[in-house]
Amino acid sequence: MATTTRRTPAGAAVLRREITAAIRDAVMHELAAVGYGRLSIEAVARRAGVGKTAIYRRWSNKLEMVLEIVTKVAGRKMPMPDTGTLRGDVEILLRILATALQHRLASQIIPDLLAEAARNPQIAETLHATLRGYSAELGTSLVGRAVERGELPPGTDPDTGVDVVLGPLYWRLAVARGPVDDAYLEHMADAVVAGLHASAASAVVPAVVPGAA
Amino acid sequence: MATTTRRTPAGAAVLRREITAAIRDAVMHELAAVGYGRLSIEAVARRAGVGKTAIYRRWSNKLEMVLEIVTKVAGRKMPMPDTGTLRGDVEILLRILATALQHRLASQIIPDLLAEAARNPQIAETLHATLRGYSAELGTSLVGRAVERGELPPGTDPDTGVDVVLGPLYWRLAVARGPVDDAYLEHMADAVVAGLHASAASAVVPAVVPGAA
Numbered sequence: 001m002a003t004t005t006r007r008t009p010a011g012a013a014v015l016r017r018e019i020t021a022a023i024r025d026a027v028m029h030e031l032a033a034v035g036y037g038r039l040s041i042e043a044v045a046r047r048a049g050v051g052k053t054a055i056y057r058r059w060s061n062k063l064e065m066v067l068e069i070v071t072k073v074a075g076r077k078m079p080m081p082d083t084g085t086l087r088g089d090v091e092i093l094l095r096i097l098a099t100a101l102q103h104r105l106a107s108q109i110i111p112d113l114l115a116e117a118a119r120n121p122q123i124a125e126t127l128h129a130t131l132r133g134y135s136a137e138l139g140t141s142l143v144g145r146a147v148e149r150g151e152l153p154p155g156t157d158p159d160t161g162v163d164v165v166l167g168p169l170y171w172r173l174a175v176a177r178g179p180v181d182d183a184y185l186e187h188m189a190d191a192v193v194a195g196l197h198a199s200a201a202s203a204v205v206p207a208v209v210p211g212a213a
Numbered sequence: 214m215a216t217t218t219r220r221t222p223a224g225a226a227v228l229r230r231e232i233t234a235a236i237r238d239a240v241m242h243e244l245a246a247v248g249y250g251r252l253s254i255e256a257v258a259r260r261a262g263v264g265k266t267a268i269y270r271r272w273s274n275k276l277e278m279v280l281e282i283v284t285k286v287a288g289r290k291m292p293m294p295d296t297g298t299l300r301g302d303v304e305i306l307l308r309i310l311a312t313a314l315q316h317r318l319a320s321q322i323i324p325d326l327l328a329e330a331a332r333n334p335q336i337a338e339t340l341h342a343t344l345r346g347y348s349a350e351l352g353t354s355l356v357g358r359a360v361e362r363g364e365l366p367p368g369t370d371p372d373t374g375v376d377v378v379l380g381p382l383y384w385r386l387a388v389a390r391g392p393v394d395d396a397y398l399e400h401m402a403d404a405v406v407a408g409l410h411a412s413a414a415s416a417v418v419p420a421v422v423p424g425a426a
Contacts, residue, residue, distance in 0.1 A: 035328060037250050108331040114388065115248060115325040128390045135389055157400070159391065160381075164404050167380030168373075175327065175383065176348055177341045178372065187370070187412045191377050194411030199404035 015058060022048040023055060027069050032104040035112045036066060036123075063122060070113065071130045073105060078138065086146040086196065091189040093142065094169060098180050101173040111174065135162040146196070156200040164195040228271060235261040236268060240282050245317040248325045249279060249336075276335060283326065284343045286318060291351065299359040299409065304402040306355065307382060311393050314386040324387065348375040359409070369413040377408040 026048035030039045041062060045052045059065035078096065083089050100106055110127075117124035139158030142165065146152040168188060172178045239261035243252045254275060258265045272278035291309060296302050313319055323340075330337035352371030355378065359365040381401060385391045 032331070035250070035332065037248070108328075111324065111331060112328040115321075115328040118245070118321040118324060119248065124390075131389045132391065135391075160397065160400055160404070163381035163385045163389075163391075163401070164408070167382070167384035168376035169380070170384050170388065171380035172376045176344045176376075177337075178345065178348075178376075184373065187373055187415045188376070190415035191373070191408035191412035195377070195404035195408035198407030199400045202400045202403035 019048075019050055019054055020058065023050060023058070024069050024073075027066060028073065028104070028109065031066065031070070031112065032108040036116045039066070041065075063120075066113075067123065067126045070105075070109060071126060074110070074130055074134065078134075080138070080141050082145060084149075086142075086149070086151045087189060087193050089142055089145065090165060090192050090196075091185065093138075093165060094185050094189055094192070097166065097169050098173065098185065101169065106174060135159070135166070138162055138165075143196075152196060152200045156196075160199050161196055164199060165192050168192070232261075232263055232267055233271065236263060236271070236278075237282050237286070240279060241286065241317070241322065244279065244283070244325065245321040249329045252279070254278075276333075279326075280336065280339045283318075283322060284339060287323070287343055287347065291347075293351070293354050295358060297362075299355075299362070299364045300402060300406050302355055302358065303378060303405050303409075304398065306351075306378060307398050307402055307405070310379065310382050311386065311398065314382065319387060348372070348379070351375055351378070356409075365409060365413045369409075373412050374409055377412060378405050381405070 023044065026044045027039075029047060030044055034043075039062065041052055041055055044065075045055055048054075055065065059068065078100070081089075081092055083092055113123055113127050117127050136158065139162040143152060143156050143158040143161045147154055147156055168191070169180070173180060236257065239257045240252075242260060243257055247256075252275065254265055254268055257278075258268055261267075268278065272281065291313070294302075294305055296305055326336055326340050330340050349371065352375040356365060356369050356371040356374045360367055360369055381404070382393070386393060
């Protein structure tokens with residue numbers, strides 16, 4: 001091993017946490033401000049008030065640094081309160097999501113990395129794995145509880161459920177940028193619960209197209 | 214007016230259509246390949262096989278060129294076949310969308326411009342107006358027909374309807390990048406129709422939260 005020919009990092013114990021936190025905040029800020037393509041290690045170091053060495057002691061390059069920080073922040077556990085009913089769980093989840101989708105992580109950083117992902121397979125793989133993991137956790141929790149309560153049939157697909165719950169709000173807040181108020185969230189909760197029931201039923205019983213005869 | 218002090222464009226009549234088409238194709242290709250931030254007029258001219266003058270005769274800068282071309286391409290009428298039932302209309306629409314969302318316009322160019330929009334108010338305004346116009350047309354057509362047929366109550370909100378129809382598929386194909394097959398589209402069509410009914414009903418009758426007593 002050639003470890004003696006280069007300066008060896010002194011180990012994780014000496015990577016001071018407050019410096020790591022300052023770098024992480026600086027990376028999130030720079031990503032939101034200029035995007036991945038234009039983000040520079042110099043600007044991150046300047047904003048964090050550290051030397052570039054402090055960054056290269058932690059990550060070997062920009063891609064590694066950004067992916068590790070973003071997946072850690074995105075992967076933080078979302079609160080998923082158990083309200084006792086599917087309708088209640090869906091409504092509180094929509095309210096949490098409506099707030100989360102207006103945070104810079106969802107409104108600027110994820111869209112920017114999704115755009116980069118179209119051109120960078122390593123970003124694509126990491127980002128989509130993170131989003132799928134997040135979706136799977138959310139689906140398993142929401143649908144799993146409803147199945148336990150007898151509100152949805154056993155075998156209901158959590159993945160389709162997540163699309164029904166997350167999709168409309170994501171489209172409205174992150175893509176079309178329409179307004180969201182209390183009345184909207186109420187209607188959407190009703191629509192989502194009905195959609196979950198119908199999707200679960202259609203996966204069990206073959207779908208009948210009304211009026212198709 | 215100072216029009217005599219600069220070379221005056223000879224008018225729209227002499228802007229040859231095949232050259233405009235070649236430039237438009239080149240812009241779409243470059244946007245997909247390198248994104249808005251790294252797109253250069255030089256590269257567009259080279260790819261289109263024209264001089265930079267041909268571009269500047271049509272648009273005064275990169276932003277104007279990209280916004281006009283993308284909104285024109287995105288604004289092309291989507292086919293919206295009338296199948297005679299809401300369920301049928303929803304299913305065919307989901308199939309058309311599933312194909313459209315895998316086109317480079319939706320999978321690379323729109324995500325890239327959405328990311329730019331977070332930093333450029335002019336892109337944001339144009340892009341969101343285009344997406345909202347597109348959504349409104351789709352909603353009015355789909356929901357309008359269903360109301361005429363008596364399948365949805367008069368006064369059903371087309372905007373919420375669009376979120377319910379477009380959102381789940383957009384989330385799955387453009388964000389989480391999960392698989393979509395025939396069975397998925399069938400379940401989703403059932404979920405969407407149920408969601409549309411529930412959302413329409415909840416907008417008329419005050420929503421009752423089951424088990425909230």
